[in-house]
Amino acid sequence: MNKTFVFIVNKILRCLLLLFGVSLLAFTLLKLSPVDPVLASVNYDPNLTVEQYERIAEYYGLNKPEPVQYLSWLRNFLSGDMGMSLLHREPVADVIRQKAWASAALMGFSWVVSGLLGFLLGSVAAFRRGRLWDGIIKWLSYLQVTVPTFWIGLIFLLFFSVYLGWFPIGISVPIGRLVSDTSLIERFHHLVLPALTLSLLGIANVTLHTREKMIDVLNSEYVLFAKARGESDFQIFINHGIRNAVVPAITIHFTYFGELFGGSVLAEEVFSYPGLGATLTEAGLKGDTPLLLGITVIAAIFVFLGNTIADILNGLLNPALRSYPS
Amino acid sequence: MPLLQVNNLSVSFDQYGRGLERFVTTPIRSLSIEIGKGEILAVVGASGSGKSLLAHAIMGILPANAIVGGEIKFKGNLIDERSIKKYRGKQIAFIPQSVNYLDPSMKVKNQVRIGLPGIKSERIEKQEHLFEKFGLKKSDGDLYPFELSGGMMRRVLFTTSMISPDTELVIADEPTPGIHRSALDLVLNQLKTIADSGIGVMLITHDIISALKIADRVSVFKDGCTVDDIPASFFSADGESLENEYTRMLWKSLPEHSFMEAI
Ligand SMILES: Nc1ncnc2c1ncn2[C@@H]1O[C@H](COP(=O)(O)OP(=O)(O)OP(=O)(O)O)[C@@H](O)[C@H]1O
Numbered sequence: 001m002n003k004t005f006v007f008i009v010n011k012i013l014r015c016l017l018l019l020f021g022v023s024l025l026a027f028t029l030l031k032l033s034p035v036d037p038v039l040a041s042v043n044y045d046p047n048l049t050v051e052q053y054e055r056i057a058e059y060y061g062l063n064k065p066e067p068v069q070y071l072s073w074l075r076n077f078l079s080g081d082m083g084m085s086l087l088h089r090e091p092v093a094d095v096i097r098q099k100a101w102a103s104a105a106l107m108g109f110s111w112v113v114s115g116l117l118g119f120l121l122g123s124v125a126a127f128r129r130g131r132l133w134d135g136i137i138k139w140l141s142y143l144q145v146t147v148p149t150f151w152i153g154l155i156f157l158l159f160f161s162v163y164l165g166w167f168p169i170g171i172s173v174p175i176g177r178l179v180s181d182t183s184l185i186e187r188f189h190h191l192v193l194p195a196l197t198l199s200l201l202g203i204a205n206v207t208l209h210t211r212e213k214m215i216d217v218l219n220s221e222y223v224l225f226a227k228a229r230g231e232s233d234f235q236i237f238i239n240h241g242i243r244n245a246v247v248p249a250i251t252i253h254f255t256y257f258g259e260l261f262g263g264s265v266l267a268e269e270v271f272s273y274p275g276l277g278a279t280l281t282e283a284g285l286k287g288d289t290p291l292l293l294g295i296t297v298i299a300a301i302f303v304f305l306g307n308t309i310a311d312i313l314n315g316l317l318n319p320a321l322r323s324y325p326s
Numbered sequence: 327m328p329l330l331q332v333n334n335l336s337v338s339f340d341q342y343g344r345g346l347e348r349f350v351t352t353p354i355r356s357l358s359i360e361i362g363k364g365e366i367l368a369v370v371g372a373s374g375s376g377k378s379l380l381a382h383a384i385m386g387i388l389p390a391n392a393i394v395g396g397e398i399k400f401k402g403n404l405i406d407e408r409s410i411k412k413y414r415g416k417q418i419a420f421i422p423q424s425v426n427y428l429d430p431s432m433k434v435k436n437q438v439r440i441g442l443p444g445i446k447s448e449r450i451e452k453q454e455h456l457f458e459k460f461g462l463k464k465s466d467g468d469l470y471p472f473e474l475s476g477g478m479m480r481r482v483l484f485t486t487s488m489i490s491p492d493t494e495l496v497i498a499d500e501p502t503p504g505i506h507r508s509a510l511d512l513v514l515n516q517l518k519t520i521a522d523s524g525i526g527v528m529l530i531t532h533d534i535i536s537a538l539k540i541a542d543r544v545s546v547f548k549d550g551c552t553v554d555d556i557p558a559s560f561f562s563a564d565g566e567s568l569e570n571e572y573t574r575m576l577w578k579s580l581p582e583h584s585f586m587e588a589i
């Protein structure tokens with residue numbers, strides 16, 4: 001059997017196992033929480049009668065024993081049906097589809113921006129290693145790693161929206177209007193702050209890794225030779241630095257998908273940005289099991305994909321497997 | 327005034343051993359050489375005698391923990407790690423010792439083109455011309471360094487030094503091992519030709535026999551010191567005009583030498 005085939009089968013099995021574990025864990029945690037999903041789905045309406053309560057519970061299958069609930073969710077999921085959201089009264093797949101774009105825009109933008117900035121900052125630090133700029137960049141990176149996401153988000157919110165008044169607070173659609181009526185510019189406007197926060201969070205990771213890798217490159221004999229040939233620092237960066245450090249940096253940045261999603265949940269909460277992250281929080285707080293499981297599974301696949309891509313890139317980097325495209 | 331003058335050069339390394347104790351090693355203690363315009367100086371000596379370090383010290387590419395003493399003068403001007411920058415790749419060309427000095431991620435033709443003057447088409451033309459001149463195929467340019475044979479790699483490294491029209495000094499760190507006869511003669515002839523045009527050449531080598539074909543003088547290194555500096559003509563069959571004991575021993579120990587004595 002060939003190697004690639006084994007690799008793919010192995011990955012798929014692991015992914016399935018992961019999804020099973022993650023969904024079971026999420027389900028268990030949700031059932032252990034004190035939230036009553038039936039009451040939450042009607043917004044704790046005090047007029048709800050016992051009969052109505054039971055009809056809703058029966059409709060969503062919430063009257064069955066919990067293991068049965070999980071298994072029936074699993075069976076439906078495997079046949080492609082993610083179930084109905086209690087809160088939105090719509091199929092989970094539809095809810096996710098509506099929110100996914102907002103989240104994809106947010107995370108995609110942040111991922112690219114933080115990657116580019118991180119690579120540049122890491123490179124500057126490496127070229128100036130041991131000097132002032134290296135110190136500043138390193139210090140800021142460590143600082144960023146230690147500061148929690150929501151805190152940075154709140155600071156941004158206070159500074160840009162409340163103090164400067166540049167950006168609207170919350171919701172990617174102005175209040176009282178339909179999504180379809182909002183212009184692209186308005187949506188972008190609402191995207192800026194959460195995206196900025198999330199970008200900032202991703203920078204330190206790439207910066208520190210790029211710095212390490214770029215220092216290796218700068219200590220290499222081929223860079224010595226480039227110097228001996230009269231190449232300036234800038235030429236060395238363009239001719240040798242980027243091409244030798246960029247793949248490891250991208251690899252590291254793919255493993256960052258997990259934190260990116262986690263960060264987006266917080267950033268969306270802070271800025272009331274209606275993406276998957278905010279929806280996930282809502283589903284959790286109101287005991288909307290199908291929605292929560294649906295988003296959790298999607299997020300797990302997303303993170304798994306990031307790590308798998310990083311794995312593959314790493315493999316390509318391994319000198320034993322390396323063969324450059326010609 | 328000589329082109330290049332190295333007086334009493336020393337190179338030490340500040341190192342950390344076990345348990346973070348600091349110590350200093352001094353692989354180069356006292357090297358002195360001189361190269362005039364159009365002159366070829368062969369630098370010989372056992373492995374580890376400091377030949378490459380001398381070249382790196384001149385080019386200003388020693389590691390950060392190196393401490394340099396003594397003086398290096400190019401055309402009468404003292405040079406150090408900072409002032410060498412204006413000469414590198416222009417007046418002074420360097421040919422390094424191993425393939426690790428090529429960027430592993432870049433096709434060799436693109437590496438040769440770096441630093442070539444002119445617009446893109448001119449650079450391509452010049453690079454292809456250089457490849458042809460040194461017996462490299464046009465398709466060899468599409469290879470990555472790790473795909474080159476030892477001899478091809480030497481020739482590629484060699485072409486990188488033939489780039490600037492302002493070159494006055496070439497420092498070649500073992501440009502010949504591993505290349506076959508005809509390519510060897512090509513490289514030696516090329517060095518001879520550029521020397522005849524007034525360029526000074528420092529040829530670091532283990533291959534004394536080949537070096538003697540073109541060298542004017544020979545400098546002998548031992549354990550980081552210059553122990554001898556003599557005209558190339560002193561190396562005769564039995565070495566009787568070699569006064570220095572170490573030089574004579576080096577000469578007699580050559581495998582080619584006993585071969586020559588046998589016939
Ligand atoms: N970065 C370094 N730190 C400490 N010692 C070093 C360093 N670089 C070289 N040396 C030492 O300096 C000595 C001279 O090295 P050098 O490379 O100049 O030898 P060489 O004469 O070129 O030998 P070869 O003929 O094998 O190329 C060696 O003993 C080596 O161990």
Ligand SMILES: [Mg+2]
Pocket residue numbers: 377378379423499
């Ligand atoms: Mg050497």
